[in-house]
Amino acid sequence: MDLNDTPEQAAYRIQVREWLGEHREEAPPLRAPEGDEEAYLAARRTWQGKLAEGGLAGVVWPKELGGQGLGPIEQVIVNQEIGDAGVPGILDVIGVGMLGPTLIAHGSDEQKNRHLGPMLHGDEVWCQLFSEPAAGSDLAGVQSRAKLGDDGRWTLNGQKVWTTNAQFSSYGLLLARTDADVPKHKGLSMFIVDMNAPGVTTRGLRQISGEAEFNEVFFDDVVLEGDAVVGGVGNGWGTALTTLMFERLTIGLGSEGLGYRADRFAAPIAADPNARVDPDVRKRLGEIAADLLALRFTAYRTLTALQGGQIPGPESALAKVTTVNAAIAATDLIADVVGPEALDESSEWAYAISFLPGLKSAGGTEEILRNTVGERVLGLPPEPRLDKGIPFSELRAKERSATA
Amino acid sequence: MNLSLSDEQEFLREAARGALSRFDTIAAAREALEGGELPDLWPTASEAGWAGLLVCEEHGGAGLHPFDAMLVLVECGRVLAPVPLIGHLPASWLLDRGGYADIEAVASGAKRAVLVPAQPPSDLSDLWTWEAEAGKARVPAGDTTQVAHWVVDAPGAEVFVVVGPGGAVSVVEGASVESAARYDATRSLGHVSLVGGTSTRLDVDPADAANAWHLAQTLIAAESVGTVETCLEMAVAYAKERFTFGRAIGSYQAMKHQLVEILRVLENSRSLLYYAGWAGESKPEEFALAASAARSVSGRALDSATRINIAVHGGIGATWEHDGPLFFRRAQLSRRLLGGTGAATDRVAGELLSSAGA
Numbered sequence A: 001m002d003l004n005d006t007p008e009q010a011a012y013r014i015q016v017r018e019w020l021g022e023h024r025e026e027a028p029p030l031r032a033p034e035g036d037e038e039a040y041l042a043a044r045r046t047w048q049g050k051l052a053e054g055g056l057a058g059v060v061w062p063k064e065l066g067g068q069g070l071g072p073i074e075q076v077i078v079n080q081e082i083g084d085a086g087v088p089g090i091l092d093v094i095g096v097g098m099l100g101p102t103l104i105a106h107g108s109d110e111q112k113n114r115h116l117g118p119m120l121h122g123d124e125v126w127c128q129l130f131s132e133p134a135a136g137s138d139l140a141g142v143q144s145r146a147k148l149g150d151d152g153r154w155t156l157n158g159q160k161v162w163t164t165n166a167q168f169s170s171y172g173l174l175l176a177r178t179d180a181d182v183p184k185h186k187g188l189s190m191f192i193v194d195m196n197a198p199g200v201t202t203r204g205l206r207q208i209s210g211e212a213e214f215n216e217v218f219f220d221d222v223v224l225e226g227d228a229v230v231g232g233v234g235n236g237w238g239t240a241l242t243t244l245m246f247e248r249l250t251i252g253l254g255s256e257g258l259g260y261r262a263d264r265f266a267a268p269i270a271a272d273p274n275a276r277v278d279p280d281v282r283k284r285l286g287e288i289a290a291d292l293l294a295l296r297f298t299a300y301r302t303l304t305a306l307q308g309g310q311i312p313g314p315e316s317a318l319a320k321v322t323t324v325n326a327a328i329a330a331t332d333l334i335a336d337v338v339g340p341e342a343l344d345e346s347s348e349w350a351y352a353i354s355f356l357p358g359l360k361s362a363g364g365t366e367e368i369l370r371n372t373v374g375e376r377v378l379g380l381p382p383e384p385r386l387d388k389g390i391p392f393s394e395l396r397a398k399e400r401s402a403t404a
Numbered sequence B: 001m002n003l004s005l006s007d008e009q010e011f012l013r014e015a016a017r018g019a020l021s022r023f024d025t026i027a028a029a030r031e032a033l034e035g036g037e038l039p040d041l042w043p044t045a046s047e048a049g050w051a052g053l054l055v056c057e058e059h060g061g062a063g064l065h066p067f068d069a070m071l072v073l074v075e076c077g078r079v080l081a082p083v084p085l086i087g088h089l090p091a092s093w094l095l096d097r098g099g100y101a102d103i104e105a106v107a108s109g110a111k112r113a114v115l116v117p118a119q120p121p122s123d124l125s126d127l128w129t130w131e132a133e134a135g136k137a138r139v140p141a142g143d144t145t146q147v148a149h150w151v152v153d154a155p156g157a158e159v160f161v162v163v164g165p166g167g168a169v170s171v172v173e174g175a176s177v178e179s180a181a182r183y184d185a186t187r188s189l190g191h192v193s194l195v196g197g198t199s200t201r202l203d204v205d206p207a208d209a210a211n212a213w214h215l216a217q218t219l220i221a222a223e224s225v226g227t228v229e230t231c232l233e234m235a236v237a238y239a240k241e242r243f244t245f246g247r248a249i250g251s252y253q254a255m256k257h258q259l260v261e262i263l264r265v266l267e268n269s270r271s272l273l274y275y276a277g278w279a280g281e282s283k284p285e286e287f288a289l290a291a292s293a294a295r296s297v298s299g300r301a302l303d304s305a306t307r308i309n310i311a312v313h314g315g316i317g318a319t320w321e322h323d324g325p326l327f328f329r330r331a332q333l334s335r336r337l338l339g340g341t342g343a344a345t346d347r348v349a350g351e352l353l354s355s356a357g358a
């Protein structure tokens, strides 16, 4: 067991640190200044481009696709150094962390050559067009429909929802139904969609905080070229699973990146002389902090597995559950200690307090994660399902009659 | 960065599992509740080299680290094996550092040692009185009973490593122990009276007296991890074979999610063993935090896992004949020993608050 850098990793860390030292001045602030969102976004894109130039974005992407061809540990070194430098990381975490790797795994050479460069440099931001009003946990139930015309082009109709970053995305990776006459997991295909194409309408959805970070997106007779399919027609489910795997990894390894750290949560309590010595406060803080400390070492375990070419164990799938619940308990405790001011928009905690209830659902709900781990890891039998082996077209009729 | 086990560590773990499998420790745990004899596992432990695990090689030990010891304790916890290592190992570690003359006998297991600990920081303050030269007991100021209560692994020990105020450590031989085995008959416990024993001062850094406490915390945490592992295996196996309403109970989410909850807290506890192991070896300034966090999380895991295991088994889980209650007894008693899980949780908060306030 060794948490120290190898000599190569230490040299890499120094190289990253030096780069950040030289370019820190060019970085935008961590958060948007009030009322200046547009300019801030532009600055974040430019900064992502610089990080990419410096080799600090797409660390694990292959070299020939513009990445560094390094491992997950080097990615973590970069994240740590960016955090320590107090500068923002890349803007397009969803693209570079989840959708790019999906293209790398399943895309054609043309798709990779066209899209990965601009994605990596922040010139074209991407969004994940998976969830729909009637398909979230049950993602394979998507109804957005892509029909193949005689000219070899597809026509897309339907609606997506909860799409983070769609408001400034250039492209999206979209899961659509291409065959409704086969069981639901089989008739799906993955597409690259130009968000500026005619027929695409994006509308912001305001969240609990009042901000609109996610959107609903409508597709009305949007035309997609034949080469927009990723991973082959009818293979959309397998391609989606790749994205979801990268998503869980991003969230599971990312609690510290989100700022959910024991020391940070302890600070406002330490500042209150009464709370510091209150046994109930200390008990709550101790329990929350111990869970968060566990997550740090869970992340190291995950990295150890990845580095050894293994698939991470159950600990990383369950890290999301621990992260979200510990962060909720922590912000709740802080609000108890600080009082109503913690809920003011200007407070450091208000955003997290409003964001966390949604984070329970984002990237897979706690119930779905527990089902998956129970079945895949513990080998427990699945629940009986009413949708197995039935053509998708008949399934909808069945559901309708069940609720009638 | 690499958290994988070395080949030696894999071997240590496998060997421990193999050695303990030669005894039916779980059946013995039940019989012992009604006065049955527990198997004496000390010869096995000595033969396997566990007694000297933390003693340096020049003094006849294996010169290994806290994490290696934890691997052995996980295996003990899995089968409720009564191996008195939680008391012996931290004591042997202090004796080794303090230049104890007969250390080779301690390392070989010929002489069993036990830590009579004090809980840092408050129990190391000067509120305690300690008259080592006179061979008197470590007692709070004004207390005249002169007995250290509920000392883990005290019965059968020959060398008592006693921590006093300010972290002063003494070696007492000839102390008397009143066995205090209770609710969990596999847990060796005693009330130790030092009156009449001979006492020598051990030359160790007071910080090491505190570290011995933290080491004991990590060992009981590791033992808990093993116990939780077995509870999860038992509960999952039963959930697959017990059918109600035409299907296995493990297919019901209410059951499945509770079983996954055991897995979640188990994996969190395991991650903290890595933290404690790493801090113990390479990051001493974080050892108190890491050990306390490990104890806190694994103590809570122990409680929920043993209860869920009983509940998943329904009525049969609540019977004397079933193994679940033996693990439950282990959990109930363990959580109250060595300061208890509550104190460990408070210590986590204390460590963080003091570094945040600094």
Ligand SMILES: Cc1cc2nc3c(=O)[nH]c(=O)nc-3n(C[C@H](O)[C@H](O)[C@H](O)COP(=O)(O)OP(=O)(O)OC[C@H]3O[C@@H](n4cnc5c(N)ncnc54)[C@H](O)[C@@H]3O)c2cc1C
Pocket (backbone or CB within 6 Å): A127, A128, A129, A130, A131, A132, A133, A134, A135, A136, A137, A138, A161, A162, A163, A164, A165, A214, A358, A359, A361, A362, A363, A364, A365, A366, A367, A368, A371, B253
């Ligand atoms: C902040 C945020 C950002 C998001 N960003 C994106 C994005 O960029 N792109 C994207 O595609 N999606 C995104 N999502 C959507 C997210 O993936 C879904 O919300 C999530 O998968 C849940 O789906 P749903 O909303 O349809 O809820 P439902 O699936 O309807 O679930 C409702 C409730 O029922 C429970 N439930 C459902 N099925 C079961 C079952 N089998 N067993 C037990 N309980 C069950 C769920 O746990 C949940 O509590 C985002 C969501 C949030 C909150």
